[in-house]
Amino acid sequence: MTLEAGPHAPGGASTGRDAVRSRLIDVAADLLAQQGPAAVTTRAVAAAAGVQAPTIYRVFGDKDGLLDAVAERAAQEFVAAKARAARDEAGRGADPLEDLRSAFFAQVDFGVANPEVFRLLGDPARVLRSGAARAGLAVLRARVHRVALAGRLRVPEQRCVDLVQSAGTGVIQTLLATPAGERDPQLAASMWEAVVAAVLVQDTASAGAPAAAEQASAATLVAFRAMAPELPGLNAAERGLLVDWLHRAEAAAHD
Known part of the structure; x- marks a missing residue:
C-alpha cells in the first residue's frame, strides 16, 4: 500500500497529493538531518515514504526539487517564528537594537543546529528562488529600519542589512567547519560587536568628540x-522627490 491519492481519497485528489508531498518532505528532512544529503536519494525517500519512486518526479520534478522543498519548509518555519517575534517586539515598543541582536543570534543558533538545511539555504541559486528567504530578508530589513528610525544607525539601512546577514552567515560557516569541541563560544558575540561598531553611532568617549559629531550627523x-516615505503633508510625488534627494545625500556621505 502506498500514499498515492486515488480518485476517491477523502478530501479529494488535491488533498491526497498535498499529503503525499508533505510526507515526502518529512522523510527527506529526516534523512537529511540524520545521514546527510548523500542519503537523500529518490529510492530511499520513496521507500521510507511508502510510495513508488516516480511519485517524487511527479510531485517535485527531480531530487533537487525535493531538496528545494525541504529547505523551503525549514526556512518558512524559522522565518514565521522570526516574523511573530518581530511583531511582538514592535508592538511592545522593545529596544530595536536588542531585537536586532536577538535575531542575529537566533540566525546563528538555527544554522549551527541545522547544518544540512543551512548548507541547502546557502546555495545562492536556491536562495534566489526561495520565497522564505525573501520573507526572512524582509523581516531583517524591518528590524534594521526600526534601528534607523531610532536615530542609532549611521550607515544606510541596506548596508546594515548586508553586514548583519554576511556576519551571521560567516559565523555559521566558520563554526560548522570547526570540530564541535574546538569552536569558539564567543565568536558570534565578537562578530556582533564588530558589526555594531561599524554601523551604530558611538558615544563620545569611545569615538572622540569630532568623530561622534560626524556619526551623529550621519545618523x-x-x-x-x-521616515521620509511616511511624512505627512506631502503628496506622493513630493515624498518620492524627498526620498531621492535623501538617498543621494546618504550615498554621497558614505562613498
Missing part, C-alpha cells in the same frame, strides 16, 4: 531618510 540623515 540624523539615515533617520530622516527612514
Whole structure:
C-alpha cells in the first residue's frame, strides 16, 4: 500500500497529493538531518515514504526539487517564528537594537543546529528562488529600519542589512567547519560587536568628540531618510522627490 491519492481519497485528489508531498518532505528532512544529503536519494525517500519512486518526479520534478522543498519548509518555519517575534517586539515598543541582536543570534543558533538545511539555504541559486528567504530578508530589513528610525544607525539601512546577514552567515560557516569541541563560544558575540561598531553611532568617549559629531550627523540623515516615505503633508510625488534627494545625500556621505 502506498500514499498515492486515488480518485476517491477523502478530501479529494488535491488533498491526497498535498499529503503525499508533505510526507515526502518529512522523510527527506529526516534523512537529511540524520545521514546527510548523500542519503537523500529518490529510492530511499520513496521507500521510507511508502510510495513508488516516480511519485517524487511527479510531485517535485527531480531530487533537487525535493531538496528545494525541504529547505523551503525549514526556512518558512524559522522565518514565521522570526516574523511573530518581530511583531511582538514592535508592538511592545522593545529596544530595536536588542531585537536586532536577538535575531542575529537566533540566525546563528538555527544554522549551527541545522547544518544540512543551512548548507541547502546557502546555495545562492536556491536562495534566489526561495520565497522564505525573501520573507526572512524582509523581516531583517524591518528590524534594521526600526534601528534607523531610532536615530542609532549611521550607515544606510541596506548596508546594515548586508553586514548583519554576511556576519551571521560567516559565523555559521566558520563554526560548522570547526570540530564541535574546538569552536569558539564567543565568536558570534565578537562578530556582533564588530558589526555594531561599524554601523551604530558611538558615544563620545569611545569615538572622540569630532568623530561622534560626524556619526551623529550621519545618523540624523539615515533617520530622516527612514521616515521620509511616511511624512505627512506631502503628496506622493513630493515624498518620492524627498526620498531621492535623501538617498543621494546618504550615498554621497558614505562613498
